[in-house]
Amino acid sequence: MAMTGTPTRRRPRRSLPRALRFVPSWLFWIAIAFFVVNLLGLVGTVVVSSFGTEWFDSWLPQGWTTHYYATAWGxxxxxxxxxxxxxxxxxxxxxxxxxxxxxxxxxxxxxxxxxxxxxxxxxxxxxxxxxxxxxxxxxxxxxxxxxxxxxxxxxxxxxxxxxxxxxxxxxxxxxxxxxxxxxxxxxxxxxxxxxxxxxxxxxxxxxxxxxxxxxxxxxxxxxxxxxxxxxxxxxxxxxxxxxxxxxxxxxxxxxxxxxxxxxxxxxxxxxxxxxxxxxxxxxxxxxxxxxxxxx
Amino acid sequence: MSSMGTLDLPRVQAPSAQPSWRHRLRDRGIDRLLWLVAPAFLFLVLLFIYPSVYGIVLSFQPMDHSGFLGNYVRFFFDPFLRGTIGHTFSIALPASIFNVVAAIPLALAMRRRKRSQRIVNVLLVTPITLGTVLVAEGLLNYLGPRGWVNRILMGIGLTDKPLPLLHNMWGVIISLIITGFPFAFLLILSYVSGINPAMDAAARTLGAGASQRFFRITLPLLSPGIANTFCLTFVLAFSVFPSATLLGNPSGDSHVLAVAAANAAFQQYDYPLASAISVITAVVELLMIAIVLGLRSRLYSGSTATGKG
Missing domain, CATH: 1.10.3720.10 (MetI-like)
Structure with a gap:
């Protein structure tokens, strides 16, 4: 492979060299965010459902209550x-x-x-x-x-x-x-x-x-x-x-x-x-x- | 000889009339200090080795008296039981391969983000701590036909009707990714931090491009770590039990080895058959690990810190 550019003129990096960062920054954060959003989603459904009254075909339950905690506890x-x-x-x-x-x-x-x-x-x-x-x-x-x-x-x-x-x-x-x-x-x-x-x-x-x-x-x-x-x-x-x-x-x-x-x-x-x-x-x-x- | 000399100075000067077998044993490393390992050893024998041997012996004594290998013959001739091996692999392999392949680039990218590392670590350790049962319970709502995932997918018009993500192997695979990916990521991250950045810098000085450096420097150095990580995520995925029964279809495509063993033991009360299935599970899993580690030993195995290995 031919020498691309002039490597000698680059100033030395204190952090890591480039091959270790072949994932662009935005892609990294999207991947991590995707994982975290799904994690929050699955934890969130449990939390929301525990405080909801009735939850069938909607984004959020129809009303809110805490009395299922008492039911669960008992x-x-x-x-x-x-x-x-x-x-x-x-x-x-x-x-x-x-x-x-x-x-x-x-x-x-x-x-x-x-x-x-x-x-x-x-x-x-x-x-x-x-x-x-x-x-x-x-x-x-x-x-x-x-x-x-x-x-x-x-x-x-x-x-x-x-x-x-x-x-x-x-x-x-x-x-x-x-x-x-x-x-x-x-x-x-x-x-x-x-x-x-x-x-x-x-x-x-x-x-x-x-x-x-x-x-x-x-x-x-x-x-x-x-x-x-x-x-x-x-x-x-x-x-x-x-x-x-x-x-x-x-x-x-x-x-x-x-x-x-x-x-x-x-x-x-x-x-x-x-x-x-x-x-x-x-x-x-x-x-x-x-x-x-x-x- | 006094390899122990530092610890036993007074005793070295003891008269040579002492019985010499004790000295000879001590030279080989056997002395009273070894008694400290005895309680843990006894524990291991009583609670792990003895039950395992008991299970292996039991597996050769089928309840229907069909002879020595009866349970194993039954397992391999019954398509429903035999199929569990395939089901286990078709769930565990994609999940662990995905976890490892996704973890490599992300761990490499994470490495230079020291400041955000702690928060990402904490976020990723959470699903490991929550455990498989809770992840399964959450996914039951989240991935369900009226759950948030399908709402979003239908809302942006990707599908007309809800995707069937539950009660088939997809649900199980997704749950294995949620609990297994953080594990693979943290493990690969610790291997990546062991690679000396100077080697990559050297390759760059010699004019190697980014992809060349990844495939010819980083990946070979990382490959033993990748093999280890794969083995550990595979072990986690292979013993899938709660997610298979809760999220999957335990009598269909997620009738995995662990489910078959538990059913034999606690629904049919056929402990010999359950033991036989356990033995088969352990053997198949250890074989898989042996193959991966065998391949690994043919890869580069030296210091990742100096490159002079």
Whole structure:
């Protein structure tokens, strides 16, 4: 290809070179706007429908009311579902951290035979669709009489939570200089003291990130809870699924109201999470786990 | 040898009369510290490996006593069950290919917009957080025959009658794009930020045009990341369950593997058959990932930061 123009005369750019911007600015913003408009549209229909009286063949409902929130609250036993969701989420986060943190420490610090196999084992629950291991797991839990109970739901939800904590925490541990631990040991600190006074403070950002990511995941994880839960142990999202699935029994506006309550719950968790965790981190753990699999 | 020397200074000076097998194990990396991984390992064995093995064994014990492979024979000879593999692929493949292909140019364009990055990130993380069930509930109204999409399409005269976007595979694919695209975008964005802009600048200095630089510099460097992203979005799309039952036509063209497995377990109470379908799902999905990662290993795999790999 012939030299086009006079490249030497261009002033050097501080930002990125041109080939990385072959999408014109307007096209980029149209694409993003298109996505966001549709997102707002689907969230908007739910919100509008939850406040509407009757909405058939028009842009907006004929009138506005809030009484479907009361209907939803009463007929779906939302208070119970919210309590179950909070209980499940917090226990799962706690169990995930307690089991996952020591494992992440060892995997970050040590080389030992079979380490790759162990890493693969911890990755599989995340890579395999939850419904595939969820069905045998649910079958077993029902056999052991945990099916339909809160304990069963918690057990099922910890299965992806522990590997998730390990994946998020391992890079955080790797960043901590092992010399600090050695120095503490030289000063005759025992293992528990090293963990409590050296590692835990340095790992706080990682622990926080892992906890919040597991929290988001558990609130939104549908399949496992769906397979294991019974009446009285359903989380909000499973309740919502049954409400949508059996729509027609209850007014549509009540289902929308319930969906809005679910949305508010997740958005509150998300807002708290975004204060501490950057969204690319949510995805970075997935990237890390991919690189481990084929290593 | 003292690769552990920094941690174990006092112990290295222990008398050599100590039993040596302990030392030899420690040299290979096996010592007491390894016990820390035991709880998580035990957990993995009890709650993941044991149920999986149980499911695999169960799948070879059909309820109608039709022999060892009975459930698998039944799956592959019953067109309704066999068809689920095709249905799953015809939903998961277009959705994940679209997500990745759309994410590449947008992630490249996003890269230099540092200031708007945070707000775009937050907007994109929202659908991931909302989850598939809520997206399905929203789309049921939004895409419906009297929903806003069809109103707009008819209002500007693109169609005379409402487009059938629900209760077929289109609804499922759209929901997979809404939850999967942000994921693909954020993932590719993190790979794009790992590419050193100096390489592109070098190509420009040598007189390469924009499209040449994209196809011969950026795309090859990005291809391992693209393969990884494709695998992860494919996994998400492959396990589609709530959107298939709510938005699709679960007894027709969105009768996917996950739906078939759940139906076998909770409508027919045929746990062995459900386990067999689960095994088939996992095998097919892992095969697909193995193929993509196998192709990936034939692509450039080195540092994207220096280009001296």
């Amino acid at each position: 007929s779906f036993q939302l208070a119970d579902a919210l309590i179950v969701t909070v209980e499940v989420a917090f226990v799962v986060v706690a169990v995930g951290l307690v089991l996952g943190t020591p494992a992440a420490y060892v995997l970050a610090r040590k080389q030992f035979p079979g380490k790759k196999l162990l890493m693969l084992g911890f990755l599989l629950p995340i890579m395999v669709p939850p419904i595939t291991y969820g069905i045998p797991l649910a079958t077993l839990l029902y056999k052991l009489h945990f099916g339909g109970t809160l304990t069963g739901v918690i057990i099922a939800n910890t299965v992806p939570a522990v590997p998730f904590v390990i994946l998020v925490l391992t890079p955080f541990v790797e960043q901590i200089d092992p010399k600090i631990e050695s120095a503490a040991r030289m000063c005759s600190a025992n293992t528990w003291q090293i963990f409590r006074r050296i590692l835990a403070p340095l790992m706080t950002p990682g622990l926080l990130a892992a906890a919040l990511l597991v929290l988001i995941q558990t609130v939104a994880l549908f399949e496992l809870t769906f397979l294991v839960s019974g009446p009285g142990s359903q989380t909000l999202i499973v309740d919502l699924y049954y409400a949508v699935f059996a729509s027609g029994i209850r007014p549509e506006q009540a289902i929308s109201a319930m969906a809005v309550i679910y949305m508010l719950t997740t958005l509150i968790v998300l807002i708290i999470a975004l204060r501490y965790v950057s969204p690319t981190q949510i995805v970075a753990q997935a990237k890390g786990n991919e690189e481990e699999t084929d290593a």
